[in-house]
Amino acid sequence: MTDTNAGPPIEPASLARPPHRNRRRATVAATFGATAALLAASGYLVLNVAGQPVRAAPMVLDQPAGVLWGQTVDRPIEVAADNVTIRRVKVRTGGTAAIVIRPGVVGTLIEDTEIRCTSAGTDGVVPGGYSALRVRVTGCRQAFRQTDANPATIVESSQDGKPYPGGPSGPSGSVPPPAPDPDSRAMAERPPYAPAAAPPTPITYWPGPGNTGVPAGTALRNSGSLSLRTAGQVVSGLNIVGCVTVAAANVQILKSKITCNSTTYSIRTLAGATNLLIQDVEINGMAKNSASICCGNYTLRRANVYNMIDGPRLADNTRIFDSYLHSLARVAGSHNDILQSTGGNNIIIRHNTLLSYNPVTRDPFNSCLTIGSETAPSLMNLTFEDNYCNGGNYSIGISPRLVGSNILFRNNKYGRDYRYGVVSGWNRPGVTWDRPTNVYFDNGQPVV
Secondary structure, eight states, X not given: OOOTTOXXXXXXXXXXXXXXXXXXXXXXXXXXXXXXXXXXXXXXXXXXSTTOEEEXXXXXEOSTTOEEESOEEOSOEEEOSTTOEEESOEEEEOSSEEEEEOTTOOOEEEEEEEEEESSTTOEEEESSSEEEEEEEEESOSOSBOOOSSSOOEEESXXXXXXXXXXXXXXXXXXXXXXXXXXXXXXXXXXOTTOOOOXXXXXXXXXXXXXXXXXXXXXXXXXXXXXXXXXXXXXXXXXXXXXXXXXXXXXXXXXXXXXXXXXXXXXXXXXTTOOXXXXXXXXXXXXXXXXXXXXXXXEEEESOEEESBSSOOBOOTTEEEESOEEOOBOOOTTOOOEEEEESSEEEEEEESOEEEOOBTTTTBOOSEEEEEOOSSSSOEEEEEEESOEEEOXXXXXXXXXXXXXXXXXXXXXXXXXXXXXXXXXXXXXXXXXXXXXXXXETXXXXXXX
């Protein structure tokens, strides 16, 4: 039977706590709870292991070209691989920084993401070498850190509800001064879109007729069209009057000239063709090739490619380095591009001369590079850097129908022989256009 009128239990006299001890325990408990809450808010987890606080383990993104999408993350994020995309993520954390780009990592894109710092000493994104597009940062000491040696690109982003850079602490367009760093490791910020003019780069920095194509002194043997179907096959020193198809892995075409009058392609990769190397070659499309090379899984290096309706097509696993692509051929109804991609993944175009403009006929043709996603679900992980490009209706044409991600343009120089402008669609979703380093050839000023 339960006595509903019973009072509170009474401890035996030997176990009863003096009133002052109860008050002290309550004070200690309250202090410990407040400390735990403070540590948790600062990016720590308080574990009951010898009473020692342990810093929360970061989420490490170590998959190259990986995508973190649509998550809420209550701990720091570390990017440890190239070409990582963080999209539509909510990050809430304290500690040193919410998102850390590890040294040497390149190509990080942070897009449509919210960062909320739970400690006044926490930075948003550090230390540089990333692109931030529509990133909202709240409560952080500094929203975006960068250095002169490792700059960041910040577009349409905000700090504490105000457009970045700028705000009440400084004039419009300036970056608020960084808070003092007790460890003297503060990294100076700079306005991302107000660079000093870069000095003109000599045109000889880029490839030309003297350092592309078949090396001088190479003896060539005559050949007709080739069908290369043996894995690891190497052909070198040929004067190929005809066209080439490749249907095997690790084939190499070296130090050869190809003269192909097909209305399709000088070189065609078929099923089974992976890791094709085309190096030190000359390709003459005889004003008939619809594209010089089609369509993916190849590397083109130190090539002289000319006299074609379109130059190489860019699909999966395509790389073009140190090449000279020029002299497009106008035919009725043609829409000529030096390079074109209508979809794919893992594409690099680096240190090439891309001449769409014909100085004799004064025809700018269509573009140095046109990209879209008409023949594939999307275009992903394309890097266009360190190129010289001149001509085109727009030198760079980015389709309004593009479904793209991690498409990066940086460190390129542009001539002025275009019809309408250097670039259309530079701010489309999925595209990072590094404004300070995409500049005019003649004066080093940003083109947009």
